[in-house]
Amino acid sequence: MNLPEDIILDILSRLPVKSLLRFRSVCKPWCALITDPYFVQMHLSRSLAINTNLILILRKYPKFFYVDLDVCQQEAAVELDCPFKSPKGYLIFASSNGLVCMFDDDGVVCDSQKYKVYHTFLWNPSTETHKKLPFTPIEVPVNARFAYVAGYGFGYDPTTDDYKVIRVIRFYNAGDNGYYLIPEVKVYSLSTNSWRRIEDIPFLDTQHRLGVFVNSAFHWIAVCKTGQMGLGIVSIDVKDDVCREVPLPDSVDDKFYMVIGVLGGKLSMLCNFTRVCVELWLMKDYGVKDSWEKQFSIEQQSVLGYFD
Template identity: 40%
Template structure:
């Protein structure tokens, strides 16, 4: 290896599977220094992001346990047996808030107290965010927190957003107020940045796309809208929705092929998925595909797109703990069976990187 030119050596290592890279840190001091160097870690991250379309690490939430499964889209198979992940601390219930650049944000409950944890499931490094109880005014009654986890490329920082809604007067719906806090990885506290003039409908996780978090929200008596939070500038904005024509449906947001998408479930049990090709431009929304097979698939209420395969099929999570591949041309489904995993409630998608949860701002 000492005779191998450094340029070739540094070009090979980012292509090595993440589990091998993690072991290579024990080879010698020189390799450890290289594999912990921020420049190399970013190079490996860029390569993982580019090849994410081919290999997806699916994290299955089983209530108080998480399992990792690597699906190889080239071979349409699971590359390995499901692996039970070692959680950084004991928790009675887990929610997956989101994943960004290989870091997974978890909301964990234990004895009615919740903790927010940033965790790299491959290196097993984690960061438990400082506990910050809700300082609500008066005799307020709190709702569940709205959370989001994202990254600002321009400022090279990771942030967690927390929105707490509360009622100052429990008898009046109009008395609903909010508090917005932000935690930047590398700091030791939360910052209060004000209020939000929207009532976010999805109580937990924001959809991270294009440097911003997104939710479906309500503002006064106006129809549902898409609200975004720019992770870098910490500003809330409204994102234009498609021209639907028909509003009798249930909507939710997702990510498909790196684009913001909207899943519209109609009451006759069919679904339309829209994709925003040019971020922020209403005219760029296109109806990507529709599904009309309720007898085969079941109810679409919890349908979640997870990504494309090499052949153009779409990997979907269904409401009844099923993973299916949908062929857009043939309009057919086929099930993906995962052996060796207990009942799971949700699926997260992650990539393998060496990014540390101790990232400094």
Template identity: 40%
Template sequence: MRDLPYEIFTNIFSRLSIKSLFQFRCVCKTWRDLLTDPHFIKQQLNRSSETNISNPNLILNCGSNLCHVLYSIHNGTWDDKPVKLDLPFKLSNIGIVGSCNGLVCLLGFSRVYDVIVWNPFTRDFNKLPYAPLKFPGRTVSRFPVMGFGYSPSKDVYKVIRVIYFHVDRTWSSSCSSLVQVHTLGSDSWRRIGEIPFEIRDWLSGVFVNGALHWIAIRSSRPDTIVSFDVGNEKFRKMPQPYFGDDGFQSKLEVLGGFLCMICTYYDNRVKIWVMKDYGVKESWIKQFSISQPMVIGNFKCLKPLGFTKSGEILLEMHDRKLVLYDPERKIFRNFTIRGVPDWSEAGAFIGTLISPEACS
């Protein structure tokens, strides 16, 4: 191996699974130095994104515990048993804010909000500084809207937090907002003003194409897709598909690397739209429609996690159960991972060697 040119050596290693790379760091000092080199880490990330070698894994939130399932959605294979993650930090009531480039952002909420960015494979983590919220007058605030993303142009990772509050401690009073951003590698949160939209519920932002996305409302219908560019820290409206009908609730997710909108109708149908050309209204296409089979349950909280090699879609349903849906034959089948509670919240992420401590 020592006689191989460096370019060939790194090319071979960048094609290996993240599980193998993590083990190979313990072989010798030369391999450890290579596998912790920032240039190689970025090369491995780029190859994983381009060729889909490092298929998304599942991370399962079981309330106060996290389990990691080395499940390759694309190949349809998984380890015999899920691995209970031994967290190198303490969090209560864990929520998954989002994942990006192998880093997972977690929110612990009890008396205060703890935010941690963590790599489940390397176990490196970065606990963000605590930032007490100060509001004018006597106010009451909602649960924070969160988001985690990466700016390729500036090579930085950021966490955004939006707090809505009402003055005079009354929910009927006017609503104001506080927007804060933390850049990994800094030691504080920055306030960047207000947001001219009211983000619905407290859903975490969906990260696509260097921006976070939410469903928001203004004083009138219809709902609006609002995006936050992680690089320039600007909010803007995004074009929506032409639905041709109404009577549904919408939410945003990611499917196959594209921004998608899930429309749940009151007669228990679901239509999933995908934006094939980012930012272009005409590029929205209706990927498929699903009619609700009674044996599956309703689609209120449906979340797509990815495609299998055979073209099936792995979905998380409203009761946190996983199912596989074949859009060609329009057939559902249950998907069970042994040893995992049925009520686990699932999230998909790719495996990388990126350290949140080294992000600047």
């Protein structure tokens, strides 16, 4: 019996990725259907909605292993066949929608300058597809004394249906009042397979190199350049290439250890007031200061040490 195509689509979109990879060999129409971008997006949207097709990737240097969280009876992690080979292995720094962004743990020296640049890769362990990003050198200023990677990040931008990688290089040069910063920021777009340079990023120092991607912008905890000097949250919007400070709630300041993340698609902040309490905040309406809402507070002394 021949089923209507919309019924076949609905059935196939409910299946795990491994089954779909096998079913591509059933016939040419099925192969074309399963690899069609519309179906891929449909399958992804359904997986996100019902929280399925979850895989935990573990690293035991230099190998990678995975645990299928949808298979309750899985007894041990299974080794992944990493398509990239390097004597020193690779580091995964972010993932989005099943796509993993990673770089080699070796790096290459850029031109005649002694600055290391890491090759970046995208890898989908479920579909066994991968891509090496084009190499982009560090544009070292003539008066730079030293430099290193200050920030990086990876995420999916639904407004443009595109995946973005960002790299922030921090150069220092001795000025009249001590060392000052010369930043270099580059953004990679998967749709164009190219890097572009962003100019004039006004923040001094990121406290965590890995950026959090939400609302089409990368976020870091940083020493802000505008306003009073102190820790805050800065963002780089990949739509307009503008760097902004994200306002903190009035009830908190920079006198705590801060970690940011994404919870339910919202920007979140974990505040560790050492030996006092740990609070989790959620920004319900992005960019609106008054929309920060405290989700819970932990004050058990026996637990607080684990948040250090």
